[in-house]
Amino acid sequence: MQKNIINYLQSVLENKPQDWVNLTTHRLDIYNESLAKVQFLNEFEDLFSTNNTKTEALSQLHTAYDYIRLGHPLSCILEWALGKLNHLASENIISFDSNTAPILAVLRKNLFDKKETRIIYTDALPNNFNVDVVKRVYGYDFSIEKIDDISTIPPFKGSTILVQNTKELGITSIPNTVDFLVNIHGTLGSILFVNGMQNKDYVGAIQHVRRRETIAMTPANCVIALDALVANADIKQEAVNIDTAKQTVFNTIKEVTGTTNLPLVASSGLSIQYAIMMGLLQDAQDNYPDKAVKIVVPPNCYGGTNDQARRVAACLDHVDIVDLPVDGDNDMVQSIHRVLNTIAEQDAIPYIIAEIPTNPRVEVPNLKDLQEALSKERLTPNGTKAVAPVFILDQTFCPNVQFLGENDILADIKTISFASGSKFPSGGRCTAGYCVGNTITTEILTKIATHLHICDNEATPLQYQILSEQLPSMNQRIADAYKNTRAFVSYIEEVLPDAKINFVSEELASQGFTPSVFSLDLPTKGDTEEERETYKRALNLKLINLMIGTIPNESKFCVSYGQLKGCYWTIPATSTQGTTKEGDKDYIVRASLSPKLDLTLHKQVFKEFVDSL
Template identity: 60%
Template sequence: MEDRDTQINYTGELPAILNSELLKEIYGYHFQLQKVNAPSDVASFNGSTIFIAEHDEINTVDLNSNIDFSISLHGDLGSILVINSSLDKTFISDIQHVRRRETIAMTPSNSLVALKSLVDQKPIVLEKNNLSADKTSVLNSIKEITGTELTPLVASSGLSIQYAIMMGLIHDAQVNHPGKAIKFIVPPNCYGGTNDQARRVAACLNNVEVVDLPVDGDNDMVQSVDIVLNQIAAQDAVPYIIAEIPTNPRVEVPDLVALKEALSQERKTPDGTIAIDPVFILDQTFCPNIHFLGDGKMLSTVRTISYASGSKFPSGGKCTAGYCVGNNKTSALIDKIDLHLTLCDNEATALQYEILAAQLPSMNQRIKDAYKNTREFVTFVQEIA
């Protein structure tokens, strides 16, 4: 965000997922790559200096005074960032904020593995997982649960999948609508992480802006969607809407037929051409069992991507992994989202796939039971009040 020159020094080979072209063109990052033999070879640089190296165990980091940030890559376990103590301390809070919104901390089981490696000073040993079978099971379960046909994407957290969705859509807009402004339409005060992440992404990119979607109080979601999409059509911009079918007590569930009509309406730009149709990004974290996207369902004819945080119903609270699915009108968008999920190394871990493979088959029944138990509790409170 400060537009500082950055030099990335590395030993051996760069990670296969590192796509310099995408990082520069889509994320707007400016950096140069420099191969070195050891940390001591990192020279002084007028800007930020990063050193990256792969390690099979966790031990002391050799931090040359010319290195601002040292990143140790530990395979499937994750990575460790060490920051030079001489740097401005504001870097730390900024990095923590981005880490919290775009990726996740190590899972407890992986943290234990890391601690054992550190204490014993031995190579990292991860438990073997049946990743291929677990992943196949998870993808099939998600398709069945959502009634969709496209291959789902599974990320390390709900915010990780939202970040991949946002960057994938930005990428698609830059390819198919070059030079046009990109507008993420988000309710201003209903979600913490969702809202914050959208605004942070917009702050990093000159052509991306967040537009408020008033939905609470006296505001009606459908009416607000119609008004905002008309405004964006008048600007000949690219509209992306992030919204939850409301669970907030202050917000009424919208008229879904009217919502579909507002999203489907053909609008014109000032020069009379057809405006870019919106993409509806639906947060289904609290209603993942409802079918919106399959053939003949309410949002099957509107470009819609649905996502959910796995920390609630999908995993039964046992992991943070999130997933997204799209209807048949979003195949090209899902491809772009997959590309950015991989680039950020935010696909679900083998352990997360294992947990989801065990939990997803019972999810719909658990949701039914949760509603039943909640209704019984509310009735009990009403009776004794």
């Protein structure tokens, strides 16, 4: 059986679809989130049983995960193969780009379960695993022990994590007294083995940490790992000099954002966001140890942001979530005034997360009013000055707009800005994200860097290389994509005037807000609200299916944005808002256009849709 697995893997690697290595987002039309990984591997098992490794057959497998940071075909296959060889279920094996995230994932679960954790290691723990900070800031409790012989690990009333540094992949010996084995494979990342039926309920919790606070082992690194597994050889990790690429990335980010502090670059947008959150919590602990923290977040913003913030708050008794209604019938500035007044009355620390433009309604607040709301001095009930907010600005939709430079609108307000790298920064070629801060956030940035290091979430060498190639052309791509989007929006307004389109005004565009995404609230009909909503939801899918069915080489049912070519369609409520509360979800169409696509053909197909109504 072992030989059959190895031979099959070798053939799969030779015939793998290039999309498995190159894409950052995958097709939603063949994706069932409730069966993430499972559906892909069930179909992969069928191919294995018939020894089918044809590229066409592999390409037709259902999407494993919609984003590669969550997992992807190659990470699933690596986990499947290790499961087969070690007689474990594939879901019990979870690969990470990070060497510390699997340890942190178990610690998080045991925090809620009020369960003791023992970390045992044979050689050395990861250098970046700062025991003091993990205990003090994350609130995790554990003991550490070094041993020479893993066969003599005594039983323990709680969870035992065994950490090993190894260059080998394949059959792994896991002592019965070990609940979780973390094999660290240098710069490739790590692989976590969940041992024993008694730990089955950890799988979902660990997967969720990988989903929200780090990323899966990258496709390129999974290929290296699988090659080593097939060859029965040590993992080969060639040293790559990326100093030049790093410098290009740092210089370009500073130029684009108008900032002077050193940018921080992470493995994904959520990776950098997690470092921001934990860095801010340490800053609060250091400077205001007796005050509560309020994380202020829009309830309908990107689901990953929303979910992550709530997960951070759930771990710490002194941290709470405060909703910030920002679009539709709500005004971001007025909401900020109301929320900050309340937090001042509570003498708490406000950290505000907001997207500008908002997602999916693509709205921009009055920036002068925003500045005034954030900078207004407020008093606590005892008359002392309230703690000023830190503004955490998600600029993924418009990373070209300068907010933080010396003469920019938020120069004098403590602000951290970040962007998801799988969008415009990389043109969809990698997931790496980055953050910058204005001149008054230097101390905070140092703490964010600490947590980026602790979580081992810095961008990979390949990600730095890709960003160094793509970032210099980002602003031009943004301008070109906006032109296509404006032209398409104008056409829709002409042929379907009853539709409600959420897009920036010409006035905002003249200020530099030139996103290439818009949302479309299609006209509906019916005698009741339920009938109208049902009709509209069906119409959403009708439009998307027509576009991707007629123009499959360009139009995709996908959550992507900022790609180098094509047009991407999604329904936020069923994709980017997956973990958002149902009442806050947006069942509308969101479309994003790239600098390169056949705009005439897209207009033509949209006209066909209008004519069918």
